[in-house]
Amino acid sequence: MEFNSSLLPVSESDRQLTVGHAGLDRERLCGQAPQCVLAFDVVSFSQEQFRLVHVEVEVRDVNDHAPRFPRAQIPVEVSEGAAVGTRIPLEVPVDEDVGANGLQSVRLAEPHSPFRVELQTRADGAQCADLVLLQELDRESQAAYSLELVAQDGGRPPRSATAALSVRVLDANDHSPAFPQGAVAEVELAEDAPVGSLLLDLDAADPDEGPNGDVVFAFGARTPPEARRLFRLDPRSGRLTLAGPVDYERQDTYELDVRAQDRGPGPRTATCKVIVRIRDVNDNAPDIAITPLAALGRTCWG
Incomplete structure (x- = not known):
């Protein structure tokens, strides 16, 4: 960490301010505060003179932390009937550095995915990330997507981290039954x-x-x-x-x-x-009607 010191005019030997072997850890001292200042008073004795010196040390951030995802595997679910533009909240990576050294972007490694990731800063200063649907989904064509999330800070050089994003496409009732024989x-x-x-x-x-x-x-x-x-x-x-x-x-x-x-x-x-x-099958015998000749004779000749 770098530091600045502000001292009252004292002797040259009294102006030396040293950092201990443990060094300074800005994140431990000030957390995510945008400015980290350590203030203390120094008492100087010189030739029976007493002097009180007020010292303020600004601890400046350096890019010594990479972004970190809460989990290495991040599962999400989206319905195949979801409209284009649907936003699915994602867990935001954590970067203990601040300012330009803090988290600057979250994106997908795959350039031709039906999704994109948007990182936004809320009114209260907190960051939030959303997975945004870019095109309609069809579970019957593809039921899952395996993507890679990349988080990057703004340091020089930048630090980054990755996590696996598993998107499961939930079924919507968008198909009717179909008879193999047709209508x-x-x-x-x-x-x-x-x-x-x-x-x-x-x-x-x-x-x-x-x-x-x-x-x-x-x-x-x-x-x-x-x-x-x-x-x-x-x-x-x-x-x-x-x-x-x-x-x-x-x-x-x-x-x-x-x-x-x-x-x-x-x-x-x-x-x-x-x-x-x-x-039809042959399940009926012929029906034969027999008429006596005597009856025929009477009919024909009277």
Whole structure:
């Protein structure tokens, strides 16, 4: 540390002010005060003369401390639905030096990141840092970012420190379920198929996670009561099975309205029309009507 001394005119030998072997530690003496002054009085005796000298020593800061992050690993979370410009508070690095030797900047080492870091000084003089979102996020494309924070002071030469910043992108319910078969699916079923036969595995997928991607299935309002009785739709798996016997001669086609809906807030829905065509099998014997010849004779000749 450097120091200045202010002394009253005394003899040359009395003007010497020395620093002990331990030296001066401005941060220990004055903390973060912008100015560090040590004041004390010195009594001088010379040829039976008594003199009182008031001394003030200004301890000037030198850049002997580097910035220091509170943690080496800093985790943050941001929703993929967050708007551009969203600010996420970060822990501010600590630099025990003051003025130009203190903390001057916090930035990301990655130049092409969807984030930037802004360091600001509040009205009370304290510093705060925010992670600012520069572009929209898509968790399904990238669910996490591993970045490096760099803090630097203004000393000459400057001192710096780094910390690992882990950004986790939280899911938003921004996708609807999708049926692999598309909006319309057709299936053929033999009329003698046993109860329990699998017709179709609808298996609608939603790329969101958690409840946002948890899909449940149900028949839509336009599915006729007869079709609801003959076919069963598993609400969790989307498997469509035969629940009762069908008869081609009675009805050869059924149209089912199937709805898939996720369980997120503001649930999203998709629909699929399933057309079941019943295939005829030889399950009916010919119907032969026999008319006696006597009856025919009476009819023809009276």
